[in-house]
Amino acid sequence: MKPPIYGVMAEFDNPTSLVNAAREARTRGYRKLDAYSPFPIEALTEALHLPKSKLPLIVLIGGILGGLTGYLMQYYITVIYFPINIGGRPLHSWPMYIVITFELTILFAAFSAVFGLLALCGLPMPYHPTFNVPRFALASRNRFFLCIEARDPLFDRKATEEFLESLDAREVSEVAH
Amino acid sequence: MADERQIADESGPAPVIAPGYTFGTVTDQISSVVLTRRTPVFWIACFAGGFALLLLFLWSLVLLLAKGVGIWGIKIPVGWGFAITNFVWWIGIGHAGTLISAILLLLNQTWRNSINRFAEAMTLFAVACAGMFPLLHMGRPWLFYWMFPYPNSMGVQPQFRSPLVWDVFAVSTYATVSLLFWFVGLLPDLATLRDRTSNRLARGVYGILAMGWRGSAKHWQNHEMASLLLAGLATPLVLSVHTVVSFDFTIAIVPGWHSTFFPPYFVAGAIYSGFAMVLVLAIPLRHVYGLEGLITDKHLENSAKVMLATGLIVAYAYILETFTAWYSGNVYESAAIWHRMTGPYASVYWCLITCNIVAPQMLWFKKMRTTPVLLFIASLIVLVGMWLERYVIIVSSLAQDYLVSSWRVFHPTRWDWATYVGTIGLFTFLFFLFIRLLPMISIFEVRTLLPQAKVEEETQG
Numbered sequence: 001m002k003p004p005i006y007g008v009m010a011e012f013d014n015p016t017s018l019v020n021a022a023r024e025a026r027t028r029g030y031r032k033l034d035a036y037s038p039f040p041i042e043a044l045t046e047a048l049h050l051p052k053s054k055l056p057l058i059v060l061i062g063g064i065l066g067g068l069t070g071y072l073m074q075y076y077i078t079v080i081y082f083p084i085n086i087g088g089r090p091l092h093s094w095p096m097y098i099v100i101t102f103e104l105t106i107l108f109a110a111f112s113a114v115f116g117l118l119a120l121c122g123l124p125m126p127y128h129p130t131f132n133v134p135r136f137a138l139a140s141r142n143r144f145f146l147c148i149e150a151r152d153p154l155f156d157r158k159a160t161e162e163f164l165e166s167l168d169a170r171e172v173s174e175v176a177h
Numbered sequence: 178m179a180d181e182r183q184i185a186d187e188s189g190p191a192p193v194i195a196p197g198y199t200f201g202t203v204t205d206q207i208s209s210v211v212l213t214r215r216t217p218v219f220w221i222a223c224f225a226g227g228f229a230l231l232l233l234f235l236w237s238l239v240l241l242l243a244k245g246v247g248i249w250g251i252k253i254p255v256g257w258g259f260a261i262t263n264f265v266w267w268i269g270i271g272h273a274g275t276l277i278s279a280i281l282l283l284l285n286q287t288w289r290n291s292i293n294r295f296a297e298a299m300t301l302f303a304v305a306c307a308g309m310f311p312l313l314h315m316g317r318p319w320l321f322y323w324m325f326p327y328p329n330s331m332g333v334q335p336q337f338r339s340p341l342v343w344d345v346f347a348v349s350t351y352a353t354v355s356l357l358f359w360f361v362g363l364l365p366d367l368a369t370l371r372d373r374t375s376n377r378l379a380r381g382v383y384g385i386l387a388m389g390w391r392g393s394a395k396h397w398q399n400h401e402m403a404s405l406l407l408a409g410l411a412t413p414l415v416l417s418v419h420t421v422v423s424f425d426f427t428i429a430i431v432p433g434w435h436s437t438f439f440p441p442y443f444v445a446g447a448i449y450s451g452f453a454m455v456l457v458l459a460i461p462l463r464h465v466y467g468l469e470g471l472i473t474d475k476h477l478e479n480s481a482k483v484m485l486a487t488g489l490i491v492a493y494a495y496i497l498e499t500f501t502a503w504y505s506g507n508v509y510e511s512a513a514i515w516h517r518m519t520g521p522y523a524s525v526y527w528c529l530i531t532c533n534i535v536a537p538q539m540l541w542f543k544k545m546r547t548t549p550v551l552l553f554i555a556s557l558i559v560l561v562g563m564w565l566e567r568y569v570i571i572v573s574s575l576a577q578d579y580l581v582s583s584w585r586v587f588h589p590t591r592w593d594w595a596t597y598v599g600t601i602g603l604f605t606f607l608f609f610l611f612i613r614l615l616p617m618i619s620i621f622e623v624r625t626l627l628p629q630a631k632v633e634e635e636t637q638g
Contacts, residue, residue: 016633022394038200038369039624040397043632048394053402059410074337077326082334099343099421103350106414110354110407114361117403118388121396125389137372139392140365142200 003150006129006177007032008160009136010146010169015041018144021167022047025148028163032152036130036145058116059109066108070101132176147175193288193626195470200624203471204369207618210466212374216613219465224609230602237595238313246316248592255575255587260314262567263597265422266450267307267604268348269443269563271355272415273451274300278358279411282404288479290622291471294366295462295608296455297359298617302607303454304352306600311344313596340424347421354414358407364390364400365621419443426570433513433574436501442494449487449533450563452480453556458608460553462617471618474547481546484559488537491566495534513574521586522573525565532562 012018015037022035022044035044044050074097078084083091118124130136130147139145146169148160157174164172240248251258274296281289312318324345326334335342367387374380390396423439456477463472502514517526536558539545546552572587611617624630 015630019632035394036392037394037397038204038392039365039621039630040401041394041630041632044394045398050395050398053399055399055402055406059406063410073326077334078337082332084336086338093338096338099340099417099424100337100346102417103343103346103414106410107350107353110357110410113403113406113410114357117361117399120399121390123388123390123396126384128389128391130391140369140372140390141204 003155005150005157006132006175007147007149007152007155008157008164009130009133009148009173009175010164010167011135011138011171011173012144012146012168013142013170015043015144017168018146019043019047021146021164021169024167025146025163029154030148030152030160032149032155034147034149036136036139036147038140038142038144053120055113055116055120059113062112062116063105063109067101067105069108070104071097073104074100129175129177133173135171135173143170193475194291194473194623198470198627199629200627203623203627204373204620206468207471207616207620207623208370208373210612211370211614211616212376212379217465219461220609220613223605224613227602227605227609230599231606232602233595234599234602237592237599240592241313241596242318246314248590249596250588250590250593252585252587254578254583254585255572257314257571257575258587259568259589259593259597260310261425262564262571263600264307264310264314265443265567265571266564267303267310267600268351268422269419269447269450269567270454270560271300271303271307271351271451272419272444272447273455274298274303275351275355275358275411275415276448276451277455278362279408279415282408283412287626288476290626291618292455292459292476292480293622294359294362294619295458295611295617297355297362298608298611298615299451299454299458300355301352301359302604302611303451304348304355305607306604308348308352309600309603310596311348340421340428343421344425347418351414351418354407354411358404358411361400361403361407362619362622363615364388365392366616366619368392369620370616416444419447431574431578432507432509433517433570435510436498438494438497438501442491442498445487445490445494446563446566449484449491450560452484452487453559453563456480456484456552456556457560460549460556462612464549466617468618471623474549477549477552478543478546481540481552481555484556485537485540488533488540488559492534495530509579513577516577517569517573520573520577522569522576526569526573529562529565529569532558533566536562 010021012021018035018037019041022033025033026047026049033048035041035048037044075092078093079091085091130139130145135143136145146164146167148155148164150157154160161172161174237248246260249258249260251260274293277289277296278293278300281293312321315321324335324342335345364387367383368390371380371383371387374383420440420443423443426434427436427439429435459472459480460477463469499514502510505511517523537555539551540555544551545555576586577584
C-alpha cells in the first residue's frame with residue numbers, strides 16, 4: 001500500500017544546518033532520507049552514510065572495452081580483412097595501433113562516465129514528488145532541504161514533522177506524491 | 178552584487194571572487210544574463226556581425242561545393258594552404274578550454290570555476306570550426322564517412338598506419354568528450370534555470386535538458402565523481418590531440434616538418450593561443466555584463482601568466498628548430514629554415530616572431546597583466562601570431578621542398594580568406610548564442626567558492 005504522502009521536508013538556509021540535521025536524523029534511526037543542496041557538500045556524503053559511488057568501476061570497464069575495441073578492430077582490419085603488404089613489413093604493426101586504441105579507450109570511458117552518471121542518479125526523471133513543494137525551486141538557488149521519506153519504517157507524519165521542526169529549520173512542509 | 182566590485186589590493190593576494198556575494202546573488206546575477214528579456218546592444222552587434230560572417234562562410238561553402246577546391250589558392254606543391262593552417266589554429270584555440278576545465282580541476286585550482294564554462298564552450302565551437310576545414314579540404318565532403326571503418330561494398334578500409342586517420346579519431350573523440358564534459362557541468366545549472374525562469378517554454382526546454390536534476394546528495398556525489406573522472410580522461414586526451422595533429426607533419430618527410438619536438442611544441446602553442454582567445458572573450462564580456470566581481474583581475478592575471486609561460490615554451494621551440502636545422506648538418510633542413518627567414522615568406526616569419534615572442538614579453542610587467550585593455554590587445558597579437566606560425570610551418574615548408582623545379586609560392590585567393598573569416602563568423606555566432614541561452618559562468622561551482630559554502634564542524638550538536 002502506498003503511503004498517503006511522499007515524505008516530510010525541512011528547509012535550511014545554510015549548509016551547516018543541513019549537515020547537522022542529516023546527522024541528527026541518522027542518529028534518530030531514520031534511513032530513507034535525502035538531502036538537497038544547490039552545490040556539492042562533501043560532508044553530506046558522510047553524514048548520510050551514502051555508499052561509495054560505483055562510477056569509477058563503470059568507467060574502468062568502459063575504458064577497457066574501448067581499448068579492446070580499438071586494438072582488435074585495427075588488428076582485424078589490417079591483418080585479416082584488408083591486409084596491405086608495404087615493403088614486407090609485418091601486418092601486425094602494433095606501434096601504429098597505439099593512437100586509435102588510446103582514443104577509443106577515452107571515448108568509451110567518457111561515454112560510460114556520462115551514461116553511468118545518469119543511470120546512478122536515475123536520470124532522466126521527468127517527475128519527482130519533491131517538485132510538488134513550491135519552495136523546492138530554491139534548492140537550485142540558495143536553500144538546503146532534508147526530506148524524510150514516508151517509506152522509512154520510523155516515519156510518522158506527526159512525529160517526523162515535529163522532529164524536523166526541532167532542527168532549526170526555516171520551514172517544514174509535507175511532500176505530496 | 179555587481180556594485181560590490183573588487184578593488185585591486187597591492188598588499189595581499191587578490192581574492193578569487195569579490196567579497197559580498199551570497200548564494201542568491203551569485204545565482205541571480207549569472208542567470209539574469211540568460212533570463213532577462215532585455216538583450217544588450219553589445220550582444221546584438223556581435224551576434225549580427227557573427228551572423229553576417231556566417232553567411233559569408235555559407236556563400237563560400239556553396240561555391241566550394243559547386244566548383245571544387247580550385248577556388249582556393251592551393252596548387253601542388255602547396256596542397257594544404259589555408260585549410261590546414263586554419264584547422265590547426267582553431268583546434269589549438271580549443272585546447273585552453275579543456276586545460277581550464279580538466280587540468281586545472283585536477284590541480285585543484287578553484288579560480289578556474291568562474292571561467293571554465295565559457296572556456297569549454299569556446300573549445301566546442303573552436304573544434305566545430307576546426308572540423309570544417311579538413312572536411313571541406315577533402316573536395317568531396319559528402320563522402321566524409323569514408324574516413325571511418327565500416328563494412329562497405331567497395332571492400333576497402335582506412336589505412337590505420339596513417340596519421341591522417343589517427344587525426345580523424347583524435348579530433349572526433351575530442352569533440353565528443355568536450356561536449357559530454359560540458360553537458361555534465363551544465364546539468365545543475367540547467368536545473369537552476371528551469372527553477373528560475375517564468376517563461377513556460379523556457380521552463381520546458383531547460384527542464385528537458387536538466388533531465389530532472391534535483392541536487393540530491395546522491396546526485397552530487399556521482400556528479401563530482403563523474404566530473405573528476407572526465408577531467409582525468411580529458412587531460413591526456415587534450416595533450417594527445419595536438420600531438421596527433423603534429424604527427425600529420427612530423428611523420429611526413431618534408432624538411433621543416435620532420436622533427437621530434439613538434440608534439441610538445443604544438444601543444445604549448447595550442448594552449449598559448451587558447452588562453453589568448455579566453456582573454457579576448459572574457460575581457461569584453463565581463464565588462465558588458467558587469468561580471469567583474471566573478472571574473473576578476475586575478476583571473477585575467479593568471480591567464481596572462483599561463484600565456485607568458487607557454488609563449489616562452491613556444492619561443493624555445495623556435496630557437497630549437499633553428500638550432501636543430503643547423504646542427505643536423507642536413508642541407509634540406511637548414512635550407513628550409515633559411516628559406517623561412519629570408520625567402521618569399523620572410524615577412525610572415527618575422528611578423529610571427531614579433532607577435533609570438535617579442536610582443537608577449539610585455540606580460541612580464543604586472544601593469545600589463547592587470548590592465549584589461551592592454552591585455553586584450555596583447556591577446557589579439559598572440560592570436561595573429563599563432564595563426565602566422567601555423568601558416569609558416571605549413572605553407573613555407575611545402576612551397577620550397579627538395580626539388581627546385583617544383584617550388585611554387587602560395588597565393589591565397591579571396592575565397593581562402595572568405596572561408597577563414599567565415600569560420601570566425603561561425604564561432605562568434607555560436608558563442609553569442611551560447612551567451613544568450615546558457616549560463617556563461619558555472620553557477621554551482623561559483624557557489625562553492627563562497628565562504629558561506631563551508632560546513633562549520635564545531636557548531637554541531
